[in-house]
Amino acid sequence: MVEVPSTLRRSAAILVAALLAALMVAPAASAHPGETHAMSEAGGLGVEILAPDGLSGFLGAVQWGDTGEVADQRAELVYVGSGCSPVSYAGKDVEDKIAFADAEARNTAGDPCPASTFAQLVQSAERAGAIGFVHLPAEGAEPNGNATAVQASIPALDLFRTDDAVAVRDAIRGGASVEAMLTDTTEPIASMSDVPCVDGQAGPFACDGVDLLSLTAADEIDSAGISDLWGWTDADEGGEYVIMGKTNGVAFFRITDPLNPEYLGELPNPGLTHETWHDIKVYDDHAFIVSESQGHGMTIFDLTRLRDVRDGDREGDPWDNDAVYRLATAAHNLEINTETGFAYIVGGNAGIAVPDQCLSGLHMVDINEPKNPTFAGCYLFEGGPGTAARVVGPPVTEVSPAAYVHDAQCVIYRGPDEEHHGKEICLNAAEDKIVIVDVTNKLAPVTLGVTDYEHVAYAHQNWLDEDQEFLFVNDELDEQTHDEVTTSRTVVLDVRDLDNPKPHHYYEHEYTESITHNNYVVGDHLYQSNYSSGLRVADISGIADGHMEEVGFFDTYPTNDDTNFDGTWSNYPFFESGTIAVSGRAEGLFLLRLTEETTVEERGVDIACVDCPVEIRSGERGTAAMTVTNTGNVGDTYVVTVDGLPDGWTATADPDTVAVDAGATEGVDVTIDVPRKARAGSYVLTVTATSAQDPGVSDAAEVDVEVVKGRPSDAGRSGGSAGSAGSDGDGRVTAAGQDDAVLAAGSTPGSGAPITLATVLLAVAVAMLTRTTMRRHLTT
Numbered sequence: 142m143v144e145v146p147s148t149l150r151r152s153a154a155i156l157v158a159a160l161l162a163a164l165m166v167a168p169a170a171s172a173h174p175g176e177t178h179a180m181s182e183a184g185g186l187g188v189e190i191l192a193p194d195g196l197s198g199f200l201g202a203v204q205w206g207d208t209g210e211v212a213d214q215r216a217e218l219v220y221v222g223s224g225c226s227p228v229s230y231a232g233k234d235v236e237d238k239i240a241f242a243d244a245e246a247r248n249t250a251g252d253p254c255p256a257s258t259f260a261q262l263v264q265s266a267e268r269a270g271a272i273g274f275v276h277l278p279a280e281g282a283e284p285n286g287n288a289t290a291v292q293a294s295i296p297a298l299d300l301f302r303t304d305d306a307v308a309v310r311d312a313i314r315g316g317a318s319v320e321a322m323l324t325d326t327t328e329p330i331a332s333m334s335d336v337p338c339v340d341g342q343a344g345p346f347a348c349d350g351v352d353l354l355s356l357t358a359a360d361e362i363d364s365a366g367i368s369d370l371w372g373w374t375d376a377d378e379g380g381e382y383v384i385m386g387k388t389n390g391v392a393f394f395r396i397t398d399p400l401n402p403e404y405l406g407e408l409p410n411p412g413l414t415h416e417t418w419h420d421i422k423v424y425d426d427h428a429f430i431v432s433e434s435q436g437h438g439m440t441i442f443d444l445t446r447l448r449d450v451r452d453g454d455r456e457g458d459p460w461d462n463d464a465v466y467r468l469a470t471a472a473h474n475l476e477i478n479t480e481t482g483f484a485y486i487v488g489g490n491a492g493i494a495v496p497d498q499c500l501s502g503l504h505m506v507d508i509n510e511p512k513n514p515t516f517a518g519c520y521l522f523e524g525g526p527g528t529a530a531r532v533v534g535p536p537v538t539e540v541s542p543a544a545y546v547h548d549a550q551c552v553i554y555r556g557p558d559e560e561h562h563g564k565e566i567c568l569n570a571a572e573d574k575i576v577i578v579d580v581t582n583k584l585a586p587v588t589l590g591v592t593d594y595e596h597v598a599y600a601h602q603n604w605l606d607e608d609q610e611f612l613f614v615n616d617e618l619d620e621q622t623h624d625e626v627t628t629s630r631t632v633v634l635d636v637r638d639l640d641n642p643k644p645h646h647y648y649e650h651e652y653t654e655s656i657t658h659n660n661y662v663v664g665d666h667l668y669q670s671n672y673s674s675g676l677r678v679a680d681i682s683g684i685a686d687g688h689m690e691e692v693g694f695f696d697t698y699p700t701n702d703d704t705n706f707d708g709t710w711s712n713y714p715f716f717e718s719g720t721i722a723v724s725g726r727a728e729g730l731f732l733l734r735l736t737e738e739t740t741v742e743e744r745g746v747d748i749a750c751v752d753c754p755v756e757i758r759s760g761e762r763g764t765a766a767m768t769v770t771n772t773g774n775v776g777d778t779y780v781v782t783v784d785g786l787p788d789g790w791t792a793t794a795d796p797d798t799v800a801v802d803a804g805a806t807e808g809v810d811v812t813i814d815v816p817r818k819a820r821a822g823s824y825v826l827t828v829t830a831t832s833a834q835d836p837g838v839s840d841a842a843e844v845d846v847e848v849v850k851g852r853p854s855d856a857g858r859s860g861g862s863a864g865s866a867g868s869d870g871d872g873r874v875t876a877a878g879q880d881d882a883v884l885a886a887g888s889t890p891g892s893g894a895p896i897t898l899a900t901v902l903l904a905v906a907v908a909m910l911t912r913t914t915m916r917r918h919l920t921t
Contacts, residue, residue, distance in 0.1 A: 185327045186211065188275055188298065190309060192320040200306045202275070202298035203284045203705065207366065207388075207417065208263060209296040214239065214273045215322040220313040222246040224262050224276070227269070236270035239321060241313055244279040263293040271295060273323050277310050278302050283703055296323055330699075330728055332358040335400050338736055343695070350693030350736045351676065354399040354720065359729040362404055365389045366417040369659075370724045372713040373423045373444050382447060383713065383722045384428050385730055386419025390459070391430055392730075393447055399720045399732040405447050406455025408462060412437035412471070422477040422484070427463070427511035429484055431472040439466035439475070439486060441511060464512040469497055469504055478551040481565055482509035483517060483583070487546040488527075501527035502544035503567060505583045518583030520544070523591055525572025525600075546571050548602040551580065556609030557637045561589070566639065568612055570600040575614060577639050592642045594632050598622040602659050605636070611645060611684050612636045613667055615657040620704045629653045629671055631660070633684060646687040650677065653702050659711040666692070666714075668721065673698045673708040676723050676733060695733050697725045744838040745772035746779055746801075748830040754845035760817030765844045767794075767809045769830045771801040773838075779830040781809050786826060789816040798833070813846060821850045 187202040204211060216238045222229045224242030229252055242262060246252050266274040274297040278284055284299035300306045313319050330345065334355040338348035346353065359367060365388035373382045383394040383402075393405040410419075412434025419432045428442045441464040473488025486504035489497025497504060503520035527545025551567040561579065566589070569576040574597070577590040593600075594614070601617035614632040629650035636642045655674035660667055665682040667689070675696035679689045698708035706726075713722040723731040747770040757763035771777055779801065781794040791814045801807045811828055824846040832838035 186298070186325040187323075188300065189322045189324050190305075190319065191215070191322060193317070196305075196309055196312055196319060198305055200303065200309065201301045203707070205263065205297040205299065208274075208293045211296045211298070211323050211325040213322055213324050214296065215320070216272055218275070218309070218313050218319045218321050219271075220310070221266070221269075222249070222252040224265060224274070226261065226265055228252065230265065230269040233269075235266065237272055238270075239273040239275060239323065240266040240269065240271040241310065242266075242274065242276045243310055243314075244277060244282065260293070263295065263297040266297075267293050267295050274298070275300060275321075275323075277306055283705070298323065329360060330356070330358060332356055332361060332729070338695070345699050346675075347696040347699070348694065351678065351695040351721075351733050352736050353695070354732040354734055355402055356725075356728065356732075357394070357402055357404065357730040359725070359727055362387070362392045362729070363389065363407070364392075364727075364729065365415070367710065367724050367726050367729070368417050369420045369711045370713055370722055370730070371421040371423055371428070372716055372722055373426070373428065374716065375426075375445070375448065378448060380448070381716050381718060381720065382444065383730060384421045384423070384430075384444075385722075385724055386417075386421060386430070386432070388415050388417045391419060391421060391428070391442075393460075394730060395447065395450075395452075396716075396720060396722065396732055399718070399734070402730070402732060403452035405450045405452070406458065406460055408440070408442055408460045410434055410437065411440065411462070411465070416471075418473055420472075420474045422475050424477045424479050424482065424484070424508055425511050427508075429475060429477060429508065429511075431469065431475045431486055433471050433473055433488075435471050437471055439469055439472070439484070439506070439514065441465065441514070443512070464514070466506060466514040468506075468516055469499075472497065472504070474548050476549045476551050476567070477508070478553070478565060480553050482507065483551070483565075483580075484508045484514070485549055485551055485567060485580075487549055487569070500543050500545075501525075502546055503549065503569070503578070503580065503586070505580065518580075518586065520546075520567075520578055520580065520586040522586075523571065523574070523576040523578075523588050524569065525574070527572070544571075546576070547600070550604055552605065552609065554609060554639070556605075556639075558639045561639050568603055568605065568636070570603045570614065572599055573597055575600055575603060575612065575634060575642060577636065577642060589639045590636075590642045592634065592644070594634070594644045595647065596623040596626050601657075603634075604661050606662050606681060606684065607664065610635070610637050611681075612642070613660055613662065613681075615660055615669070617656055617658060620654060620656055627654065629655050629657050629674065629677075631657055631667075631669070631679075631689070633687075633689075646684065646689070648679070648689045650674075650691065652691075653677070654704055655702050655708070656704055656706065658709075661712065661714055663714050668712050668714040670709040670712045670723065672710075673700075673705055674702040675709050676712055676721065676731075678735065693735055695723070695731070697723060697728055697731055742775050743773045744775065744777055744832050744835050746770065746777070746830050746832060746838060746840045747772050748781075748828060748840045748842045750828070750842050750844050753843075754823075754847050755813065756847040756849060757813060757815045758849050758851060759815055759819040759821070762812060762814050763846070765811040765813065765826075765828070765846075767811055767828055767842065767844075768806050769799055769801055769809055770806040771803055774803050776800065776802045777838075778833040780833055781811075782829050782831070783811060784827045784829065787819070787824060789818070790814065792826065794828070799830075811844065813844075815846075815848055819848050821848050823847055 188200040190196050218241045219235045219238045221240045223246045263274050273295050276299050284301050336343045336353040338352050343353040368386040370385040380397045385392045390407045390409040392407045395403040413436040414434050416433040421430050426444050430440045440462040443463045469486045472486045476485040484506040489501045499519035502524050505517040507515045507517045521544045524544030524546050527543030546569045548570045549567050554561050554564050554566045564579050565581045567578045567580050574593045579587040596619050598618035601615045603612050603614045612634040619626045631648040633646040634642050635645035653674040656672045658670050660669040667679040667681045669677045671677050678693040680692045710724045719734050721733045749768050751766045755763045755765045781797050783792040793812050795810050799807045826844045827841050829841040
């Protein structure tokens with residue numbers, strides 16, 4: 142979010158519980174909802190007019206973040222004109238009442254109002270003694286989330302401009318006594334798990350091609366306004382974790398099983414003030430955390446401490462940090478180049494007393510020893526005006542010395558510009574421009590290229606494609622600032638020449654007008670957190686030709702898709718599992734996955750005999766070689782059993798339990814013992830493999846056993862031994878030099894029994910006897 146103007150608004154839904162319930166069973170939504178969700182007139186967040194009767198009713202609103210809790214505050218409404226300064230309150234009694242400000246009263250006679258921030262409006266009311274603040278936007282304007290920090294203890298609501306709201310304004314401006322109550326009857330969205338996207342809906346959320354694995358609701362993690370997040374994969378144990386920022390600290394989650402995430406506790410915000418803005422990056426198993434909270438510094442937490450913790454273990458027992466880098470007191474954002482071990486703190490605030498030593502530019506820190514970070518250098522040359530300019534420089538102009546950088550990506554360059562191969566390059570989103578810097582030498586960084594683009598308003602964040610040819614830029618305020626920008630817009634810069642970056646393509650989202658905020662690239666997909674319209678996924682494989690196409694979305698904020706600061710702040714799409722972590726400002730932690738990558742657990746098995754039939758002599762042992770194949774998409778363990786054994790027979794499987802990966806095959810030997818009294822003939826046994834996880838998944842194979850009588854031989858051999866010595870090609874045993882019809886005694890065709898001396902002598906005797914008998918017959 143922006144620092145000037147910055148964003149901070151506790152997201153407040155304007156739908157009533159009935160509408161949320163209706164969404165659960167609503168007809169299939171359009172795959173790309175483009176119309177703003179209708180505001181409920183029956184309740185939700187807003188102002189309930191109690192008297193007089195002619196004005197009674199409900200006025201819907203949104204709440205400005207970091208303002209007090211809406212808790213049925215009941216009082217008289219007092220018209221305060223523009224409400225933008227103490228002048229607006231002159232002569233008005235608002236003590237213990239609710240101030241009602243009117244945007245159309247700005248700069249009218251007797252109410253001069255220069256440019257003011259949300260904070261000025263609310264704090265003026267609070268200083269005057271009001272218990273609440275209500276603001277009516279100008280005609281044609283929508284209620285808006287605040288774009289700057291407010292820090293007020295009284296609640297502040299921005300009304301939807303309806304005929305009823307205007308009627309209330311006119312009444313109190315004319316001197317009527319109007320009693321009202323600030324109320325919120327919206328039921329928060331509860332935690333849920335395993336909700337696939339079907340016909341354009343996943344529970345109350347519109348979607349297309351993205352499934353909800355789980356939602357951990359904000360109220361389960363003591364959230365006071367959620368912001369950025371990042372991920373960590375434990376290389377030693379394979380677990381996946383999320384670190385998510387919130388006003389009062391950061392929350393830790395184990396999401397290895399994304400259907401059942403575990404909340405592992407929080408690291409409290411150590412700042413003197415508590416601001417929503419937190420940013421987290423990870424290096425060498427450590428989380429590095431910055432915040433705009435004054436006195437926060439860059440805190441460092443050893444993530445390996447989470448390994449043995451389970452859900453609920455740390456309830457009421459917050460974590461402590463492992464180290465703090467104090468040279469940056471407060472900052473908006475943080476980038477880490479994990480290849481070099483350098484952190485880049487950006488958006489350093491003016492501070493309560495003194496600015497960051499690097500103003501608001503790149504503040505470079507060596508973190509190769511994670512618990513012992515050391516200052517490495519500053520980049521102070523090109524950047525936006527920033528807030529530091531108001532303290533250390535002249536008025537905010539293009540020559541402001543702030544050198545403000547709002548966000549950055551720093552890489553070892555391997556792109557097409559060979560001049561800069563192997564150098565460490567930072568690409569900075571710097572409010573009104575994009576700046577490319579060579580930071581290889583931390584003490585002497587060099588500006589390479591600077592560019593802006595059409596209708597620039599606030600260059601918020603940027604990310605390279607994987608070939609380092611194109612830069613995808615989010616402008617946080619162009620949708621609000623420029624009438625020409627009518628839909629959500631992503632700016633794509635051509636950075637194939639780092640010294641000469643230039644606009645390449647403007648991707649206009651066909652279905653939304655929400656603010657674009659943070660985006661990241663994995664392969665050919667761009668994952669965008671676009672506030673009120675949720676996570677949007679675009680195919681960027683054709684970007685060289687100026688082509689991008691939305692391939693999926695998940696709307697984390699069902700209330701509307703307006704140009705406001707509600708909904709999702711950021712996402713982390715880099716987990717190898719395909720899980721996408723998404724932060725919802727008021728909703729909580731979403732774990733999502735592209736539908737095409739969603740693994741529907743399927744189990745299956747196939748078992749077969751590879752050398753059947755098996756021939757075994759009575760009284761001997763034979764072996765049937767079996768294969769067990771896992772035909773499912775998850776690893777499984779199978780129990781192997783043998784059935785159909787005749788009386789006196791025994792059989793064992795080795796192993797009798799076999800683990801098989803998805804798509805793999807393992808061998809099992811079934812040893813069969815045939816009793817001596819078994820009759821010669823054919824027998825059929827059944828060998829079955831059954832899933833240990835799901836007994837309903839099994840397969841059986843028949844094993845044919847041929848039992849033969851005779852002297853012990855090669856028991857357990859299957860078929861014949863084609864081409865072996867002493868046999869013909871069909872496996873029939875022959876006596877050398879004799880008719881094939883004369884078989885060795887005690888042997889059977891195909892048995893492969895050896896020809897012994899006794900066998901040969903017997904064959905010769907039979908032949909001689911036959912010849913003598915024939916000779917006598919001829920003589921007679």
